[in-house]
Amino acid sequence: MSAAHEASKGLRLLVVGASSGIGHAVAASAATRGAKVAVAARRMDLLTKLADDIGGTAFELDVEDSAAITRVVDSAADVLGGLDAVVFTSTVVPMAHIEDTDVATWIHAFSVNTLGANGVVRAALPHLSENGVVLVASSNDVGRPRAGVAAYDASKAALEEILRSWRGEHPELCIVRVGIGPTQDTEILRGADRELLAQLFESWVAHGQLPAQMSALEDVADALVSLVDLAYRNPTVVPEVVQLAPRIRTRDA
Incomplete structure (x- = not known):
């Protein structure tokens, strides 16, 4: 194991939203680095397999x-x-034009993306170690909303204000708070209407909101675990807001 990966050895980490995508990859990366990992999500079939694979709960x-x-959170602690650390990656991205976004959709997006994150921070508070870290995955589109995801964008903007209050x-x-750009191999589009x-x-491309390349899932996950390590091992500084954007490489690079 490299010196960089030794940094997570013994770290007591809870990953919320770990059944797939970024949360799943974060849990796997942290376990590879020697962290003690608990994972939480709705889909227990996927979550149980992950826990078995990484020796977690x-x-x-x-x-x-x-x-x-x-x-x-009490049970995981x-x-x-x-x-020592909590990583929140749970998210829903309901897709609809804003005039077609009903009240139930707005409530669902805010309940998961905003209030869910707030609830996890609140529940973790009494259990965090002295140098404990809470990392919340968000979107680097906050302040630059895209067509078709108004409820998602608004919920992430509200989340940013809540974290400022904390x-x-x-x-x-x-x-x-980590704003994450377009990333490969996530389930963010799961269930989306193909025609919509x-x-x-087409709209995203026209407005320059769809990069030529996306970030690799494993790179994003490793970056998040590295941020947790950085903050935990350097307790007098806080990397409060970090943006992860795809690095575009030319074909012949």
């Missing part, structure tokens, strides 16, 4: 259920013997 969790958040009221906390998606892709 799986907890079923719907982040729209505030009571369940407290129960699961008990199993791990405390929490920092203002709890300056002792290390809360890292084609229209949205």
